[in-house]
Amino acid sequence: MTLQYMITVTLNGLTLAALYFIVASGFSLIFGLMRTVNMAHGSLYLIGAYVGFSVFDPLYASSATYDYAWYIAVVAGVAAAAVAGVIMQVVFLGWMQGQELRQALVTIGLSIIVADQLLAIYGGNPFQFFAPDLLFGPTLVPVIGRYSTFRLFQIGLALAVGIGLWVLLNKTRLGIMVRAGVDDRQMLAACGINVPLVSVAVFALGAGLAGLGGVIGATAQPVALGVDVKFLLTSLVVVIVGGMGSIGGTAIGAILIGVAEQWGQALFPTYSVILTFAIMVAVLAIRPQGILGRTG
Amino acid sequence: MSALLEVRDLHVRFGQAHILQGVSMTLGAEPLSLVGRNGMGKSTLCHAIMNMVAAKEGSVRLDGDDLLGIGPSRVARRGVALVPQGRRMFPSLSVHEHLLLVARRGEHPWTVDRVYETFPRLAERRRNGGNQLSGGEQQMLAISRALLMNPRIVIMDEPSEGLAPVIVDHLIDVLRKIAAEGMGVLLVEQNLRVATSVSETVAIMVTGRIATTMSARQLDEDRDAQRRYLGVSHGH
Ligand SMILES: Nc1ncnc2c1ncn2[C@@H]1O[C@H](COP(=O)(O)OP(=O)(O)OP(=O)(O)O)[C@@H](O)[C@H]1O
Ligand SMILES: [Mg+2]
Numbered sequence: 001m002t003l004q005y006m007i008t009v010t011l012n013g014l015t016l017a018a019l020y021f022i023v024a025s026g027f028s029l030i031f032g033l034m035r036t037v038n039m040a041h042g043s044l045y046l047i048g049a050y051v052g053f054s055v056f057d058p059l060y061a062s063s064a065t066y067d068y069a070w071y072i073a074v075v076a077g078v079a080a081a082a083v084a085g086v087i088m089q090v091v092f093l094g095w096m097q098g099q100e101l102r103q104a105l106v107t108i109g110l111s112i113i114v115a116d117q118l119l120a121i122y123g124g125n126p127f128q129f130f131a132p133d134l135l136f137g138p139t140l141v142p143v144i145g146r147y148s149t150f151r152l153f154q155i156g157l158a159l160a161v162g163i164g165l166w167v168l169l170n171k172t173r174l175g176i177m178v179r180a181g182v183d184d185r186q187m188l189a190a191c192g193i194n195v196p197l198v199s200v201a202v203f204a205l206g207a208g209l210a211g212l213g214g215v216i217g218a219t220a221q222p223v224a225l226g227v228d229v230k231f232l233l234t235s236l237v238v239v240i241v242g243g244m245g246s247i248g249g250t251a252i253g254a255i256l257i258g259v260a261e262q263w264g265q266a267l268f269p270t271y272s273v274i275l276t277f278a279i280m281v282a283v284l285a286i287r288p289q290g291i292l293g294r295t296g
Numbered sequence: 297m298s299a300l301l302e303v304r305d306l307h308v309r310f311g312q313a314h315i316l317q318g319v320s321m322t323l324g325a326e327p328l329s330l331v332g333r334n335g336m337g338k339s340t341l342c343h344a345i346m347n348m349v350a351a352k353e354g355s356v357r358l359d360g361d362d363l364l365g366i367g368p369s370r371v372a373r374r375g376v377a378l379v380p381q382g383r384r385m386f387p388s389l390s391v392h393e394h395l396l397l398v399a400r401r402g403e404h405p406w407t408v409d410r411v412y413e414t415f416p417r418l419a420e421r422r423r424n425g426g427n428q429l430s431g432g433e434q435q436m437l438a439i440s441r442a443l444l445m446n447p448r449i450v451i452m453d454e455p456s457e458g459l460a461p462v463i464v465d466h467l468i469d470v471l472r473k474i475a476a477e478g479m480g481v482l483l484v485e486q487n488l489r490v491a492t493s494v495s496e497t498v499a500i501m502v503t504g505r506i507a508t509t510m511s512a513r514q515l516d517e518d519r520d521a522q523r524r525y526l527g528v529s530h531g532h
Pocket of ligand 2: 339340453454
C-alpha cells in the first residue's frame, strides 16, 4: 500500500464526510431545537435532487442556459426541500410538538409517500447532474496527482456550511433564539419570542441543507431510489456518534463515518459496513450522549 | 385606582388536582405582594397569567383585554413580563445575549445600556454564561431580561429565594425603583420583609385562593396571621 493510495482513500473519505456533514447538520439542527427526529430527512434529500434535476435537465440541454444550469438547480433543489420542510412542520409536526414517537411515525409515513410520489412523477431511472465547467474535471493535488475538482469543492462547501451555521447560531439574533429554545422553549416564549415561527425558520434551514446535499450528492454519484433511506440512516449515525444538536459534533461524526466507510471499502469491501457500526457501538458504550453531546 | 391587571375567578387543574380554586385579584399602579406557604399555588397563578399553564375557567384582563388562551409570547408582547421562580436562565447564552434576545428597537425606557448602568456587575460579566453567575447576579439578569421587554407589569416569583441578606437589601431597592417609575409590580414572596418593604398591600394565598388582603403594616404587626398563613415563627 503506497502513501499515495492512503492519502487518496482518506481524501475520498473526507469528500464523503463533507456530503454527510451537509445533510446531517440539517438533521441535527432540527433535532436540536425541536427534539423532532425527522425520519423524512432522507426524503428532503431526494426532493432536492429530483426537483433540482427537473430544473437542470432542460436548462442544460439549451446552449443559452447551459452555463448556469447547475447553479440554478442548486437554488431550486434547496428551495424545494425548504418549502417541503416548512409544509411538514406547519401541517404535521408543529401541533404535535413534544410527542416524539408520534412525530417519528408521521415522518416515516411521509417518507414512504414522498418516495412513491417521486417514483410516480419522475420514474425510477437513475440520473446524475453534470458539474459546471468551473468544477468539472481533475485538479492537481500534491503527492496524489489528479483528483476530482468537484470533490474538492464538496469539502470547501461543507466548510462554508459549517462556518455559516456557526456564524448564524453564534452571531445573529435568530441564533440566540435557537439556542435559547434548545435550553427552555417555554421561557423563550415568555420572553415574547414567537417560538413556532423560529421553529419554521429552523425547519426550512435544516430541510434546505438536505436539499443542498441532494443536488451535491447527485452530482458526485447517480441518484437512484433508496438513497433517501441511506442518507437518513447515515444522518442518524453521524449525529449519534457526534452528539445530537451540536454542529461541531456533527462535523466530527461525519468525518469519522465518512473516512471509516472509505477505508472499510478499501480494506475489506464485503464487511465495510461493520466498521461504521463498530464506531457507533464504541461511542455509545463510552459516551452515550455522543462525542460532543451534552448530557440531559 | 384603575386596574392594570384584573384576575377573576381563575381555576387551574392538573388532572384531578384543583390547584387554583377561583383566584380573584386586582393590580393597579401600586405594587402588590402575594405571599403564602409552599405549594399554595402562587407560581401556578403566575404561570396561568402568562398562559404558561392553561386555565379553563375565569378571566385574566390586562387593561380590559382578555389574555387567556393567547399563548405566552403574545402575553409577553402585550406587556406582561415574568421573572420566574428559580430564574430560568438560558445556559447556552452569555449575559449579553440574554439582553440582546429581548431588547427592542426604538425608543424605550429600558435599554441594554441602561441595564449595564443600573447593574454594573452584569456589565463586568457580559461574556460569562448565564450559569456562571452568582445567585444575586443571576437574579439581576432575570430582572433585566424582564425589564428590557419594557412591560406594563412585571411579575416576580420569589426573587429573594436563596439570596444572601445584603443582596436581598439591594433587591428591595431595585424593586422599589422599578415600581416608583410606574411599572406595575406583582411580587410573589415568602420573605415577608421583602414583601412588606416593596408594597403597601399584601395578598395572602391559601390553597388556591386569595384568603385575605391586608396592609403591609397590619401584617407586620399581626404575629397570629403570620403564623397562620405563612408558618412564620417568632421567639427564640
Ligand atoms: N405542572 C404541574 N402538574 C401537576 N401539579 C403541579 C404542577 N405544577 C404545580 N403543581 C402542584 O400545584 C401545587 C401548587 O404549586 P405552586 O408551584 O403553584 O406552589 P407555590 O405556591 O408557588 O409554592 P412555592 O412557594 O414552593 O413555590 C403544588 O402542590 C404542586 O405540586
Ligand atoms: Mg412557587
